[in-house]
Amino acid sequence: MKCWAKNVSPCCNTQSSEHYISKGLFSDKMLYVESAPFLGGTSKEIAKASLTRNCLCKRHNERLSIYDDEAIHYGESLKYCLELSLKRKNSNARKFSLHSRIINCDRLNRWIIKTYLGLAEFFKYESAIDKGELAKLVYSDTSIKHYLHLETTMEIQEDFQIKESVSIAPLEKNERTIGIQVELYGIRLNGIFSDKPEYIQSPIRVKFNEHKQGPSCVVKFK
Structure with a gap:
């Protein structure tokens, strides 16, 4: 059993x-997978259903779906904001009503950690934090929001595209992996x-502020 x-x-x-x-x-x-270490660093188109590995038992895996759902909700929220922005692009309205989408930060934090744990063996450096302790955070019954520092790394007026793409990279310090960078649907965290x-x-x-009428939509982490 690998878990x-x-x-x-x-x-x-x-x-x-x-x-x-x-x-x-x-x-x-x-899906087109680029420079994946589990494919020997090659890039190729591959069936989504085959992009799996045996790293959890069924009991532990079934408890993670709620965190997958939160990451999906975050992606869908970004797509919603884009669609709303395009819809309003040529509007003559003097002011827009501000639409908002709420992301459960605690659940997204757990998704980030569990994604890291599933990929950790492919990174160059060992984790600075014991992986067993990180696993406990994923399954903790209490909030873990103070155990992960999450921030956006987008530059002001940086060009980006909201599309169904995800990239993962380790964050390294002193030859240890201290976290990961996740670029999900064009937004880096x-x-x-x-x-x-x-x-x-x-x-x-x-925030989506591209209209002269002011902000159109905002995604909030709570």
Whole structure:
């Protein structure tokens, strides 16, 4: 049995296949995967259903769907903002009503950590935080928002495209992996891990301000 959550609670006797990145983030059945270490660093088109690995037991894997759902909700929120923006592009309205979408930051934090744990063996450096402790955070019954420092890394007026693409890269310091960078649907987030509640999370807002009438939509992390 291969399960990165084996020290959190007892595993069951059934091996489960976990997607490298939540399959619900992509609507197509075939995906173009670029420079993937689990493909030997090559780039190729591959079936989404085959982008899995045995790294969790069935019992632990089934408890993660709520966090996959939150990442999908975040992606869908960004797409909603884009569609609303395009719809309003040629509007003659003097002012727009501001639409908002709420992201559960605690659930998204857990998704980021569990995604890292599924990919950790492919990164150059070992985790600065014991992976067993990170696994406990994923399954914790209490909030973990102070155990991960999450921030956007987008520059002002930086060009980006909101589309169904996801990239993952390690964040490194002193030859250790301290977190990961996730670029999901064009928006980059850095997540730095801790094994103690040391971070005070600043509220994150992704605003769509491209109209002369003012902001059109905002995605809020709470």
